[in-house]
């Protein structure tokens with residue numbers, strides 16, 4: 529008898545599996561319908577021997593010491609500060625927009641003080657900020673919005689920023705100095721030997737069994753367990769009874785080139801030209817030395833694997849209904865980005881998973897009569913509202 533069946537071996541499932549096994553002595557079966565652990569953060573060596581991220585670039589950054597310390601139990605780190613250039617008007621310019629972006633774009637020599645005045649002079653006054661477009665134009669004006677943001681967003685979301693809720697772009701990071709780092713978090717680093725190796729180290733505990741290539745519904749009836757931790761899509765769990773929760777998907781086009789370096793920055797955004805939004809060269813992220821180099825292009829899609837929840841009020845309404853039955857479902861704990869229909873960064877999912885483990889471990893010891901999905905066995909699912917929320921995702925992706 530397993531104490532827990534954990535559905536999904538991404539960050540959410542793996543963190544909870546590791547904690548339950550190593551700290552509470554629980555017996556855990558973790559399954560994934562993919563043929564690998566790591567969820568979307570999975571990385572692997574491709575045919576050329578280059579470490580690549582199958583599901584697009586994953587860059588670790590956090591302000592949470594707890595999260596960083598926790599993951600440090602399973603990996604050493606390679607310090608890495610991410611940088612992104614945007615291809616605009618035939619130039620490659622730092623993004624987030626900083627002093628150099630403005631000076632290079634307009635051939636100016638503004639100082640930090642003057643660029644602040646520049647932003648103030650172009651910003652459009654808005655009485656009420658409702659949409660993503662409002663957020664951007666009220667900060668950097670219409671011209672920069674058109675050059676850097678509008679078309680990127682249209683590609684990414686399949687919608688104009690004027691149709692997207694302001695929460696998609698809670699804030700537009702602009703800098704009046706020359707700081708060209710993409711993130712400003714306290715901890716910025718990549719797992720020294722990759723994400724997958726880190727996940728392997730998390731899941732080595734003898735109390736953890738891993739099953740790949742299996743949908744939990746195939747084994748649910750034949751393998752005994754007490755409770756479920758579910759990190760898959762919440763609407764799928766309930767057979768889409770309130771309708772499908774919309775997601776934006778991506779197609780990843782991986783390429784290997786017969787030269788050591790392909791582009792001049794780890795990521796180049798293409799707001800205006802091409803169907804893809806950005807190109808990433810992995811060797812910058814991993815520090816790997818190799819005579820060849822591998823890159824990935826991201827092409828946003830309406831259909832496909834669920835990647836980005838679409839933040840519109842009507843979708844939030846649908847999710848509310850799923851959340852209500854999820855909360856009322858005994859012995860099933862919904863954790864992670866798909867189960868809570870939120871765009872979370874990796875560190876946020878780790879924080880959410882650690883908070884869930886803390887709640888699970890606080891509960892009283894097992895009742896002998898506990899059996900699979902017994903309604904009287906457990907306290908209602910925990911309220912995760914206290915875990916760190918996404919502070920709003922920029923119009924460009926992470």
Ligand SMILES: Cc1cc2nc3c(=O)[nH]c(=O)nc-3n(C[C@H](O)[C@H](O)[C@H](O)COP(=O)(O)OP(=O)(O)OC[C@H]3O[C@@H](n4cnc5c(N)ncnc54)[C@H](O)[C@@H]3O)c2cc1C
Pocket residue numbers: 535536537538539540541559560561562566567568569583584585586587588589742743744745759760761778835836863864865866872873874875877926
């Ligand atoms: C393109 C892209 C780039 C990103 N870049 C960054 C970044 O740079 N930095 C950052 O911090 N975050 C980034 N993220 C976010 C990051 O991917 C997530 O925070 C993280 O992967 C979430 O982990 P999770 O465990 O919740 O979900 P997932 O990683 O999706 O894991 C869920 C797992 O559950 C499995 N599953 C689902 N249903 C079933 C079922 N019925 N049976 C069995 N298994 C099932 C799935 O196969 C999947 O492996 C990015 C996301 C995307 C889409």
